[in-house]
Amino acid sequence: MARKRDTSSRPRGSNAANVKRQRQDKQEASTQVYAADDTVLVLGDGDFSFSRGLVKHRGTGRGVLATSFDSESKVRSKYPNAQECIAAVRSAHGLVLHDVDATKLLELPQQVKTGAGLKPVPDFFHYIVFNFPHSGQQRVHINRALLLNFFESARDRLTAQGEAHVTLKTRPPYSNWFIEEQAKAAGFVMKERRKFNIRLFPGYRHRTTDPQAKKFEPDLCVTYVFVVNRAKVCGDCRSGSAR
Secondary structure, eight states: OOOOOOOTTSOOHHHHHHHHHHHHHHHHHTOOSSOTTSOEEEEOOSSSHHHHHHHHHHTOOTTEEEEOSSOHHHHHHHOTTHHHHHHHHHHTTOEEEOSOOTTOGGGOOSEEEETTEEEEOOSSEEEEEEESOOOSSOOHHHHHHHHHHHHHHHGGGEEEEEEEEEEEESSTTGGGGOHHHHHHHTTEEEEEEEEOOGGGSTTOOOOOSOTTOOOOOGGGEEEEEEEEOHHHHHHHHHHTOOO
16 A cells, blocks of 8 residues: 655645745845955944944944934934944944035045044945935925935945945835936946844844835835946046036
């Protein structure tokens, strides 16, 4: 008599899907995007929870410059957890700056004051990260201009092979900002478009300037990876049209 195979231990239906998803989650969470020896500039980090997660992701804060658009006092008043996040970044040897305009990166100071004295700010970065940029105004053309001005500014602070990482929601109005067009106009080309993996940055909480914002759904967010189109930039230099 043929023996029946024991399938009781095999996941079925939704259980199988859950097991598969758990494996994927574990694999994604172990993916290294920003290495410990990379320099990373984080822009517009509201409560600094992304920067704290980034430090955990890399295993160190060395080479990380975490910034906010708001002043230090505004950050503290708006986000009760910000001080804890900032302390975590600094204790891991990361640098923190406030009042940083993502469209004026050439104005970054050369040094940052820390508990151990002044520390130098890198001239160039391997990665510049701008998550969910927003002007604070619900006008498409203003937010398009924000992206364009950011790319023009970031171009001068990236290493030769450096990348600008911008994460946006995939639905309107964000999809109407035409990020690829803004990047192209500033001399960038898109290298990759990938799903935003919030699991890589433990403790990250999305903060928004939009009072009408819907519930945050990371699965509906995309990280755009751009690099400078060196051929275009060099061509502009030869034609005399570059700044």
